Amino acid sequence: MAARLNITGRDGSNLREKWGNDNPTAYLGLTVPGFPNFFCMLGPNSGPAHGGSVIFQSECQSRYNLGLPRRYDRSRRCCDRRSPGGPR
Secondary structure: HHHHOOEEEEHHHHHHHHHHHOOOOOOOOOOEOEEEEEEEOOOOOOOOOOOOOOHHHHHHHHHHHHHHHHHHHHOOOOOOOOOOOOOO
């Protein structure tokens, strides 16, 4: 799990501390508020537990993750502006 790695986000926040003893969460299981350059694949709470295809899910998630920098570059916005209390 990524919480075991030393990943530092915006303002010095640490993913290990953020996900430590709590239930790890990520927007769509892909991006984590406060960590603008960290993109998950098959992140927290996103596994196909009801018989879906991991291959199809991985393809969709990689398409989403690869498209983010292009969209943000076009709009000239920062990559990570999701609020911690926003949708998941």
